Amino acid sequence: MSDAIDNPITKSPTISSVIKPMGHYDLRIVRGEGVRFWDEEGTEYLDAVSGEWVVNLGYRHPKVIEAIKSQLDQIEYVTPVFENEQRTKLAEKVLSHAPKNMRSVLFALSGADAVEGAMHLAMRATGGTEFVSLYSAFHGTTFSTLALSYSYPKMLEGSKEGLDRYLTRQTRVPNYNCYRCPFDLKPGSCDMLCARFMETAIKHQPDAKVAGVIIELFQSNGGMIPMPDGYIEAVRDICTRNGVALIADEVQTAFCRCGDVFASNVLGVEPDLIIMGKAFGAGMPLSGVVAAEGFTSLRGWEAGFTLMATPAVCAxxxxxxxxxEEEDLGRNSREIGAHIMGRLNEMKDRYSIIGDVRGLGLMIGVELVLDRDSKEPADELTGFVWKHALEVERLLIGKSGPVFGDFGNVLKLKPAVNTTRAEADEMLDRFERSIAAAQSRLETKH
Ligand SMILES: Cc1ncc(COP(=O)(O)O)c(C=O)c1O
Structure with missing residues (x-):
């Protein structure tokens, strides 16, 4: 197995025909089942991240596969301008789980275009033109979503290529991050400055009105960061008082990832718009926006896509x-999540390299540091753990990249939401051996 290649375009002759914007690791996966997949040589791997937090029921859930196949036997495509029964059924199902203020669903194909749909809806509803997003946020790689994302200025550092030609002007404000507070304050005595600062940002727009504030309900690419209690309530209040849409980016947090179909319900917030993506299509391309009363008007063809919400994908x-619903997987996510968090906190007592463990349901991050007092990020050892887990333990975990947040020292565990306790323990045993290997590497260096 070759080393992970960071260069976006690989030199391998067999795959040079594909431009790979997300980097490349030469592992050829050919089959999947539940929380396991196999490569072309038949080697079995355990997947602790649901692919890319996409197959939330694991690979090839029989009921999902059956629904897709039987719909394909009827018809594969219906023009978006005609009634599409599967699309309507799905919208109703989504709304039955959404916060009670929600009224309609706008469909799209990927997280980024759903974010853009939400931007349109927010602008139409509020008359505003600007958006506020958070430090370390990630909302996609189309021009306007890159503009909202923290990664963009980092990617273009020193670049003179003029790629900002189509970028919109946006305002970024300090994020919630109690482990590494952007204001250097301590939880409990900070008076939630991160939330209060949002109001300052909204009010100090020199020449334009803010249409929306966009927030991940658990900051993911930026380093697996949970919201402190009271944060989202404070932001909800600020948005309401200022006539600004609260847009919850639930591309990663929805579909039982955080203990309910929507993390908004776990946190008890009623956003104006909720963005869905990733797991929404159970492995097929599907995304959307759930919209509250008053946030549902668009002009014809303003935010639509030819291939959105095709019948088999909706089925x-x-x-x-x-x-x-049948398997009460929100509860499973909470229970298995609590079990994993318990074992990770025990590991924290054994390995000093673990600086912080944080999670909500099965959305879990482990931050590695060289020293707990200085919190110096253990970027290199984090890469080592990721590689060791994959190559030695045959365990796929996730890793934050510095391009999104400040560092690349956070490991991610986001297994399927129907993961059993035995499967979780198997993942954790392999994870712990990888952490132990990194800890002894650290100790031999010093
Ligand atoms: C929180 C969040 N929003 C939006 C996106 C963009 O989704 P997509 O890659 O499907 O366009 C992502 C992708 O990682 C994401 O994590």
Whole structure:
């Protein structure tokens, strides 16, 4: 197995025909089942991240596959301007799980275009033109979503290529991060300055009105960061008082990842717009926006896509939601998440390299540091753990990249939401051996 290649375009002759904007690791996966997948040589791997936090029921859930196949036997495409029964059924199912203020669903294909749909809806509803996003946020790689994302200025550092030609002007404000507070304050005595600062940002727009504040309900690419209690309530209040849309980016947090179909319900917030993506299509391309009363008007063809919400994709998504209901997977996510967090906190007592463990349901991050007092990020050892887990333990975990947040020292565990306790323990045993290997590397260096 070759080393991970960071260069976006690989030199391998067999795959040079594909431009790979997300880097490349030469592992050829050919089959998946539940929380396991196999490469072309038949080697079995355990997947602790649901692919890319996408297959929330694991690979090839029989009910999802059956729903997709039987719909394909009827018809594969219906023009978006005609009634599409599977699309309507899915919208109703989504709304039955959404916060009670929600009224309609706008469909799209990927997280980024759903974010853009939400931007349109917010602008139409509020008359504003600007958006506020957070430090370390990630909302996609189309021009306007890159503009909202923290990664963009880092990617273009020193670049003179003029790629900002189509970028919109946006305002970024300090994020919530109690482990590394951007204001250098301590939880409990900070008076939630990160939330209060949002109001300052909204009011100090020199020449334009803010349409929306966009927030991940658990900051993911930026380093797996949970919101402190009271944060989202404070931001909700600020948005309401200022006539600004609260847009919850639930591309990663929805579909039982955080203990309910929507993390908004776990946190008890009623956003104006909720963005769905990743797991929404159960492995197929599907995204969307759930919109509250007053946030549903668009002009014809303003934010639509030819291939959005095709019948088989909607049928698979609907089947996924039914399984989530039947098996009470929100509860499973909370229970298995609590079990994993418990074991990770025990590991923290054994390995000084673990600086912080944080999670909500099965959305879990482990931050590695060289020293707990200085919190110096252990970037290199984090890469080592990721590689060791994959190559030695045959365990796929996730890792934050410095391009999104400040550092690349956070490991991610986001297994399927129907993961059993035995499967979680198997993942954790392999994870712990990888952490132990990194700890002894650290100790031999010093
Ligand atoms: C929180 C969040 N929003 C939006 C996106 C963009 O989604 P997509 O890659 O499907 O366009 C991502 C992707 O990682 C994400 O994590």
């Amino acid at each position: 698979g998504s609907h089947a996924m939601l039914e399984v989530m």
